[in-house]
Amino acid sequence: MLSFIVPAHDEESSIVATVESIVASAQGLGRQSEAFEVVVVNDASTDRTKELAEAAGARVVSVEVRQIAAARNAGARAARGDVFVFVDADTRITRDVVDGVVHATSHGVIGGGAMVDFDEPLPFWARVTMPWMTRVYFLFKMAAGCFVFATRDAFEATGGFDEELYAGEEVELSGCLKRYAKAIGQWHGHRARFTVLRPRVLTSSRKLRIHSGFRIFGELFRLMFLGRRGVKKRDSLSLWYGPRVRDPGKGVPGEAE
Numbered sequence: 001m002l003s004f005i006v007p008a009h010d011e012e013s014s015i016v017a018t019v020e021s022i023v024a025s026a027q028g029l030g031r032q033s034e035a036f037e038v039v040v041v042n043d044a045s046t047d048r049t050k051e052l053a054e055a056a057g058a059r060v061v062s063v064e065v066r067q068i069a070a071a072r073n074a075g076a077r078a079a080r081g082d083v084f085v086f087v088d089a090d091t092r093i094t095r096d097v098v099d100g101v102v103h104a105t106s107h108g109v110i111g112g113g114a115m116v117d118f119d120e121p122l123p124f125w126a127r128v129t130m131p132w133m134t135r136v137y138f139l140f141k142m143a144a145g146c147f148v149f150a151t152r153d154a155f156e157a158t159g160g161f162d163e164e165l166y167a168g169e170e171v172e173l174s175g176c177l178k179r180y181a182k183a184i185g186q187w188h189g190h191r192a193r194f195t196v197l198r199p200r201v202l203t204s205s206r207k208l209r210i211h212s213g214f215r216i217f218g219e220l221f222r223l224m225f226l227g228r229r230g231v232k233k234r235d236s237l238s239l240w241y242g243p244r245v246r247d248p249g250k251g252v253p254g255e256a257e
Helices: 015-026 049-055 068-078 095-105 124-139 152-157 169-184 206-210 213-231
Strands: 002-008 036-043 059-063 083-087 109-118 147-151 193-203
Touching: 002 015, 002 049, 002 068, 002 095, 015 036, 015 049, 015 095, 036 049, 036 068, 049 059, 059 068, 068 083, 068 169, 083 095, 083 152, 095 109, 095 147, 095 193, 109 124, 109 152, 109 169, 124 213, 147 152, 147 169, 152 169, 169 193
Parallel strands: 002 036, 002 083, 036 059, 109 193
Antiparallel strands: 083 147, 109 147
16 A cells, blocks of 8 residues: 655645545556555644545545644654655645656665655746756656655654754665665665655745745755754744745745744
8 A cells, every 4th residue: 555644844835736636647657566655644733624634535634833844754653554655734745756656666676756846836946957957866766755665564664754853854764774785785676775756746935936946055054064963943944944934926925033
């Protein structure tokens, strides 16, 4: 079974489209071993995220942690599947992506991510830089935060998402899964490995519309310099945990300082 786990905080504007894209992409997989479930982790939402997710067909688990890593782990604990697929609440997937996960995890892949496209409108600076950023993730085999998958065995063996981190937990998990694959060598008769799928997911570019390129890259460079020290406190990560403002490109709430 595939367990799609969607962490969500105040995502009433996007949660329905995300859940519907998962259901449409996963329906009709065929064999019983490839059945699926959608688990939305409602993390301290103050809007209609929970009600809308349930109406769209998801099972909702409610937590009050306000931390992406902890919310994802809570979803994994509640999930019944043998493969976990973590999808951000503002991200849409396709059947090609689901087929890629099923094929990969049947042929030695114990974890991975997918290539990423950003929705429109996209600021000029982002249109120029984001394709390069996603290519770097692909070349270095790092899962982008909006889409991460892992077998249950590998996820549990590596300890899941590091709850000491309030951001960058997907990069940390990518490294852990790659080391785990190298350590075990084989997975179900195939060489164990971590991969980034070529099929693309579509994620929201609201942060890129709300914040300037200077703001975003300045924050990224700051965190590169600080390393783990820079992502251990929620208060210093307003890019991820700041209050909602209106998305100038979509007319719906987004994220900002």
